[in-house]
Amino acid sequence: MHQRFTSFFPQLSADIQAAALPIFNREQFNGILAPADIQALKAQTGLDDDALAIGLLPAAAAYSVAPISQFHVGAIARGVSGNWYLGANVEFAGVPLGQSIHAEQCAIVHAWSCGETRLDTITVNYSPCGHCRQFMTELNSQRELKISLPGRDVLTLGDYLVDSFGPADLGIHTLLLDPQDHGYSIQGNNHPLADAALEAANRSHAPYSLSHSAVAILTDKGEVYAGAYAENAAFNPSLPPLQAAVLMMYLKGSPDDRILRAVVAEETAPQISQYASTLETLRTLGCEDVQKLVITRRINP
Ligand SMILES: [Zn+2]
Structure with a gap:
C-alpha cells in the first residue's frame, strides 16, 4: 500500500477496509476506481453508490497536501463512464493562497485529464465552499450535477448555488468536460x-x-x-x-x-x-x- 494511505486507511469502516484492501494494495493503483472495483466493493459491503463513496472519502483525503491549513479535504468525482476519480486539496507553502487547489477541483480535473466527458456526482467530506460551487457551474453537467455529503440528502448543484451566474450569461455553451480540440x-x-x-x-x-x-x-x-x-x-x-x-x-x-x-x-x-x-x-x-x-x-x- 502506498505510504499516503497508511494513516488514512484505519479511518475507513471495517467492512470497507476489508473490501478495499486488495484495491489500495495494488502497486499500480492510480487514484481511479473502475466500475469492476466499485461493483466488488458494493457487493462485499452491501452499500449503495452514495454510501460507498462517502465511506471511501478518507482514502480520497489521503491525497491531501495541506502544509498551511493541515485541513484534509477529500472528494470523489463520479463520471458517466462509471469511473470514480479521487481528489484532495493541495496547498503550496510559500506562494499566495489563491494558487491553492480545492478537493472538488482536484477530483474534477483528474476526471477531465483522464478523458471523462461528464460527471454525475461529486462526493466530498465538507460542504463545498462558494469558490467550488462557482467552479462547478462551468461543468457540462451544469445545475443537475449531484452533490453528496456525509449526513445530508443528495442535492444538486442548483440547490447549493441558487440564482447563479454562469457560462450562459456570457453566451458560452461549450462547457468544461465537453470534448474540445482547438487545432x-x-x-x-x-x-x-x-x-x-x-x-x-x-x-x-x-x-x-x-x-x-x-x-x-x-x-x-x-x-x-x-x-x-x-x-x-x-x-x-x-x-x-x-x-x-x-x-x-x-x-x-x-x-x-x-x-x-x-x-x-x-x-x-x-x-x-x-x-x-x-x-x-x-x-x-x-x-x-x-x-x-x-x-x-x-x-x-
Ligand atoms: Zn472549495
Whole structure:
C-alpha cells in the first residue's frame, strides 16, 4: 500500500477496509476506481453508490497536501463512464493562497485529464465552499450535477448555488468536460514534454479569454504530467494549467516528486499569459527550467 494511505486507511469502516484492501494494495493503483472495483466493493459491503463513496472519502483525503491549513479535504468525482476519480486539496507553502487547489477541483480535473466527458456526482467530506460551487457551474453537467455529503440528502448543484451566474450569461455553451480540440500545433522537433503540453492545450477550456494554454512537467522520476487551463465565467475561480499538472503529479506520483523541467504552451501574444505566474510558482517549488512553447492554429477555429 502506498505510504499516503497508511494513516488514512484505519479511518475507513471495517467492512470497507476489508473490501478495499486488495484495491489500495495494488502497486499500480492510480487514484481511479473502475466500475469492476466499485461493483466488488458494493457487493462485499452491501452499500449503495452514495454510501460507498462517502465511506471511501478518507482514502480520497489521503491525497491531501495541506502544509498551511493541515485541513484534509477529500472528494470523489463520479463520471458517466462509471469511473470514480479521487481528489484532495493541495496547498503550496510559500506562494499566495489563491494558487491553492480545492478537493472538488482536484477530483474534477483528474476526471477531465483522464478523458471523462461528464460527471454525475461529486462526493466530498465538507460542504463545498462558494469558490467550488462557482467552479462547478462551468461543468457540462451544469445545475443537475449531484452533490453528496456525509449526513445530508443528495442535492444538486442548483440547490447549493441558487440564482447563479454562469457560462450562459456570457453566451458560452461549450462547457468544461465537453470534448474540445482547438487545432493548435507546434513548430520544430517534438519531444514528450512538448507533445504532452500541446495535447493539453488543445483540450483546454478558455472560452472567455480565448487564451488556451497548458503546462507539462517532467519529474525526477522521469514522468511527464500535463495540465490544461480551465477558465470560469466568474474569472477568479479559473484553475491555472500549472495547478492541473501538479495535481496529476501528486495523484499519480507522490508529493515528494520534484519538478525538473516545465513547458508552458500558449500562443505568441495571448490576451492573458500563464508564463510569468507559472515561472514564479515553479521557482518556489524549486524548478528554474521553465520554457515557453509557442502554439499556433493549424486550422481556423
Ligand atoms: Zn472549495
